[in-house]
Amino acid sequence: MAVSSPVSTAESGPEVTAGTSESSVLRVRPRSIRELRVVLALTQDVWSHEVRNGEIDVHLSREARAAVERAGIPFEVLIEDVPAMIESQATERAARAVEGGIAGEDWWADVKNLAAINAKLDEWIAAYPGLVSSVTVGTSLQGRIIRGIRISLAPSGAAVPAFLFDSCQHAREWATPMVSMLVADRLIEGAASDPTIGAMLTAAEILIVPVVNPDGYQHSWDQVRLWRKNRRDNGDGSFGVDLNRNWGFQWGGQGASANPSSETYRGPAPFSEPETQALRDFVLANGRIIGHIDFHSYSQLILWPWGWTADLCVDQPLFESLAASMQSAIESVHGRLYSSGPIYTGIYPASGTIVDWAYGAAAARSTTIEARDTGTYGFLIPPAEVRPCAEENAQAALAMITTLLVPGFLSVEGSPPTSAIPDEQTPFTVFASPLVSTFALPPRLNARIGTSGSFTPSDTAPLGDGRYAAALPAAPCGAVIDWYLDWEGDPSSVSLPAAAGDQAFRTVSSAFGTLHFEAFETAGAWVSGIPGDTATSGHWIRVDPVGTIAQPEDDHTPAGTMCWVTGQGVPGGSAGAADVDGGVTTLTSSWLDGGDPESTLRYWRWYSNNLGGAPNSDSMLVLYSLDDVSWSLLEEVSASATAWIEASFNVGDFVQPPGLFKLRFVARDLGAGSLVEAGVDDVLVEAPACGSSQGDVNLDGVVNGADLSLVLGSWGPCNGCAADVDGNGAVDGADLAVVLGAWSP
Numbered sequence: 130m131a132v133s134s135p136v137s138t139a140e141s142g143p144e145v146t147a148g149t150s151e152s153s154v155l156r157v158r159p160r161s162i163r164e165l166r167v168v169l170a171l172t173q174d175v176w177s178h179e180v181r182n183g184e185i186d187v188h189l190s191r192e193a194r195a196a197v198e199r200a201g202i203p204f205e206v207l208i209e210d211v212p213a214m215i216e217s218q219a220t221e222r223a224a225r226a227v228e229g230g231i232a233g234e235d236w237w238a239d240v241k242n243l244a245a246i247n248a249k250l251d252e253w254i255a256a257y258p259g260l261v262s263s264v265t266v267g268t269s270l271q272g273r274i275i276r277g278i279r280i281s282l283a284p285s286g287a288a289v290p291a292f293l294f295d296s297c298q299h300a301r302e303w304a305t306p307m308v309s310m311l312v313a314d315r316l317i318e319g320a321a322s323d324p325t326i327g328a329m330l331t332a333a334e335i336l337i338v339p340v341v342n343p344d345g346y347q348h349s350w351d352q353v354r355l356w357r358k359n360r361r362d363n364g365d366g367s368f369g370v371d372l373n374r375n376w377g378f379q380w381g382g383q384g385a386s387a388n389p390s391s392e393t394y395r396g397p398a399p400f401s402e403p404e405t406q407a408l409r410d411f412v413l414a415n416g417r418i419i420g421h422i423d424f425h426s427y428s429q430l431i432l433w434p435w436g437w438t439a440d441l442c443v444d445q446p447l448f449e450s451l452a453a454s455m456q457s458a459i460e461s462v463h464g465r466l467y468s469s470g471p472i473y474t475g476i477y478p479a480s481g482t483i484v485d486w487a488y489g490a491a492a493a494r495s496t497t498i499e500a501r502d503t504g505t506y507g508f509l510i511p512p513a514e515v516r517p518c519a520e521e522n523a524q525a526a527l528a529m530i531t532t533l534l535v536p537g538f539l540s541v542e543g544s545p546p547t548s549a550i551p552d553e554q555t556p557f558t559v560f561a562s563p564l565v566s567t568f569a570l571p572p573r574l575n576a577r578i579g580t581s582g583s584f585t586p587s588d589t590a591p592l593g594d595g596r597y598a599a600a601l602p603a604a605p606c607g608a609v610i611d612w613y614l615d616w617e618g619d620p621s622s623v624s625l626p627a628a629a630g631d632q633a634f635r636t637v638s639s640a641f642g643t644l645h646f647e648a649f650e651t652a653g654a655w656v657s658g659i660p661g662d663t664a665t666s667g668h669w670i671r672v673d674p675v676g677t678i679a680q681p682e683d684d685h686t687p688a689g690t691m692c693w694v695t696g697q698g699v700p701g702g703s704a705g706a707a708d709v710d711g712g713v714t715t716l717t718s719s720w721l722d723g724g725d726p727e728s729t730l731r732y733w734r735w736y737s738n739n740l741g742g743a744p745n746s747d748s749m750l751v752l753y754s755l756d757d758v759s760w761s762l763l764e765e766v767s768a769s770a771t772a773w774i775e776a777s778f779n780v781g782d783f784v785q786p787p788g789l790f791k792l793r794f795v796a797r798d799l800g801a802g803s804l805v806e807a808g809v810d811d812v813l814v815e816a817p818a819c820g821s822s823q824g825d826v827n828l829d830g831v832v833n834g835a836d837l838s839l840v841l842g843s844w845g846p847c848n849g850c851a852a853d854v855d856g857n858g859a860v861d862g863a864d865l866a867v868v869l870g871a872w873s874p
């Protein structure tokens with residue numbers, strides 16, 4: 130039987146908090162399994178749920194905190210007095226409350242209870258009948274309606290792509306309904322005033338479900354502020370199932386508990402709870418959801434499948450690109466940095482989650498956003514943080530719509546090839562994923578040798594899992610290969626680069642001679658440390674690395690083992706066990722050969738700085754010197770990759786006049802709580818071995834009639850054009866003489 134919601138008329142309901150008398154939240158850093166077991170035995174309320182980066186956030190009574198101190202386990206205090214913070218926020222909330230619960234812009238100044246959220250939904254439905262309509266997802270365990278809205282300019286029932294944004298599977302995460310509600314507000318307000326949003330809403334429908342767990346949410350306002358689960362009576366004196374461990378895709382694995390008292394209790398069976406059943410049936414009945422965000426707090430993360438396994442999902446390239454657009458959108462609002470990665474490695478193993486189910490069973494590109502903050506307030510977001518948190522994450526939702534509301538996604542796995550071996554094909558792998566369109570044929574590679582003429586199309590070969598084999602055509606030494614990808618779909622197509630035809634990738638066919646190569650398999654003249662280094666740990670060391678989620682397990686050299694990394698932990702150790710701490714550590718190269726101004730410097734680097742309490746707050750400097758005294762910046766590496774990435778530079782751009790030079794890699798831990806790891810391998814200086822390309826106007830590797838035609842067709846004043854071979858500002862007899870003198874037989 131349905132029951133009415135026992136809600137307070139005030140915006141700030143009673144916040145009676147059971148079990149939090151004189152308690153604190155600590156970020157504990159256990160140094161062993163034994164110390165971790167001690168911590169877990171002292172609490173049933175683990176805020177971060179798993180050890181991450183060697184740290185775990187736990188809510189402890191005064192007595193339990195004293196036990197941690199006596200055991201000598203390192204920790205820092207995140208929240209000194211939890212009940213006092215709850216009481217302070219409740220007092221401020223009551224003072225700010227507005228009678229009726231809705232007061233225009235002030236509505237976003239603080240969190241809202243269930244009654245206020247439902248009232249706001251009703252207000253939108255009444256005010257925008259042609260845009261907003263009511264959605265009933267289902268009914269909760271205690272009989273509350275799980276409500277939502279549909280926002281679209283497309284007619285109801287139209288077969289348009291759909292996006293789902295939901296929140297509050299976990300009741301205590303009060304920041305998250307405000308995020309979903311502000312997503313709705315941005316779309317509603319922008320439907321008529323913003324052409325981009327208007328186009329979105331014409332082409333798609335947006336479904337907003339702000340409170341998936343209404344029983345738990347109501348309980349967190351009325352009784353226990355930090356309540357997480359639903360309100361299932363488990364029959365053993367405990368209550369609640371973790372809805373985000375109850376989804377029926379890989380249910381019951383890692384990161385979900387069989388103990389009914391656990392905060393991550395998975396329930397007795399997949400979809401045992403009416404809340405997960407209702408949202409499952411709602412998604413399957415729609416059948417058109419291509420994008421989904423499940424909002425949570427806290428940690429400032431963007432996460433995607435899988436949570437149940439460390440294996441990467443087949444759409445990893447698409448999710449990486451999507452997360453990058455969402456990260457950029459978030460940062461553009463208030464400057465906050467959100468890290469990203471698969472759930473399993475990005476936060477912790479978690480099976481039976483909505484994200485894994487929505488992707489694995491319903492084919493939606495599904496993500497989780499863990500909103501503000503990184504632990505200062507945790508679940509107890511203060512009023513001053515509510516609006517900024519909602520604003521930045523609403524922008525992420527709009528970025529998802531923009532990114533996915535396209536025919537399909539194309540990318541080159543790794544990176545587009547920039548160099549080719551002369552007279553040999555250059556193979557690479559294309560990743561292609563349909564989104565709005567359907568594609569009967571594989572993507573095409575369109576290539577030409579040289580900078581002019583038509584492109585020749587060729588099909589790519591399916592490899593499975595959305596991967597296709599492609600190969601650039603063989604080209605003479607010194608030639609360039611211009612190329613792009615396209616994919617013909619129904620009703621529309623996609624290309625890479627986006628303006629294919631007008632824009633193209635360029636690959637240079639060139640043979641190189643090695644001037645200098647360091648694989649670090651033997652000890653060379655490279656030096657770790659200089660006077661003035663301040664790091665207390667994580668100094669550069671040449672080793673066979675022990676891998677963590679922040680440091681490589683293997684070097685980059687094929688069939689090699691050794692490389693330079695910052696610090697060396699023990700097998701099975703945490704990511705932060707030997708990272709750079711307390712300052713800077715410097716690695717200085719031997720003298721490298723920069724005598725050929727046409728040579729190229731290449732090296733492979735590893736840089737990780739997206740973990741710890743202050744992710745993405747540091748960078749690594751790469752410096753160069755021509756005299757071993759003064760040093761200049763070659764590059765600053767700030768983007769974490771957790772992979773070996775190639776860096777490439779034209780030596781003539783920084784070594785002038787030609788001669789010897791040195792490199793320095795400066796890894797820095799300057800931000801509090803930042804976790805920094807870096808590596809360097811396979812440092813190479815190579816010089817092109819092709820003959821002179823002078824006279825090859827179209828860069829196709831030969832000098833012939835095509836180059837002659839370009840010279841004659843450009844005759845006269847010509848500032849910077851390719852046919853001005855001698856660079857004097859005009860195409861004239863001197864340029865013609867160069868072409869004729871270099872004529873290929």
